[in-house]
Amino acid sequence: MAEEMVVEKTWRLMLEGHPTARRGEPAVIEAAYAEPRxxxxxxxxxxxxxxxxxxxxxxxxxxxxxxxxxxxxCIVYAPLGASPRVLGESLTPNEAAALVVAHLPHDCGPAFDGPWPPAESSTN
Known part of the structure; x- marks a missing residue:
């Protein structure tokens, strides 16, 4: 299965509240989904x-x-080990999603299919 399909399917099932999907706060999931990155x-x-x-x-x-x-x-946290740890608090879901996007690494592209870290020979 192509990586786009895995990611797209995961988002779709979460947004639809499918019984097999992981559960999360709907407003936060919807706000995050609205951000293309x-x-x-x-x-x-x-x-x-x-x-x-x-x-x-x-x-x-x-x-x-x-x-x-x-x-x-909502609160936006930096990844574990980063400083400062809290990037923003008392945010709406849309503000939180936008803040995450603002703090993504420049080279953060679409998710690839597989475990982390990526294989050295990967061309994705």
């Missing part, structure tokens, strides 16, 4: 957070900012 990444909601990854299989990249929150208030 986030929509190209692999979304992973868990424990109140929506994380984004450069790849589609475990282990995850875990090197991108992420959102914790609900329809009323």
């Amino acid at each position: 986030l929509r190209a990444l692999f979304p992973f909601p868990s424990h109140g957070a929506l994380t984004f990854h450069r790849n589609t299989q475990f282990p995850w990249s875990n090197d991108l900012p992420f959102i914790v929150g609900d329809a009323q208030s």
Whole structure:
């Protein structure tokens, strides 16, 4: 399955609330999906957070900012080990998604199919 298909299917199932999809805060998922750069990444909601990854299989990249929150208030965190840790708080879901996009690495392109880190010989 092509990486675009895995990412697109994951987003679609989450947005539709499909029984097999991971559950997350709908307002945060919708706001993130509205951002084209986030929509190209692999979304992973868990424990109140929506994380984004450069790849589609475990282990995850875990090197991108992420959102914790609900329809009323969100916090954007930098990846683990980064400083400052909190990039923004008391944000709407749309503001949080935009802040994540603003802090994505320049070379952060569409997610690739496979585990992290990418294979050295990969041409993706």
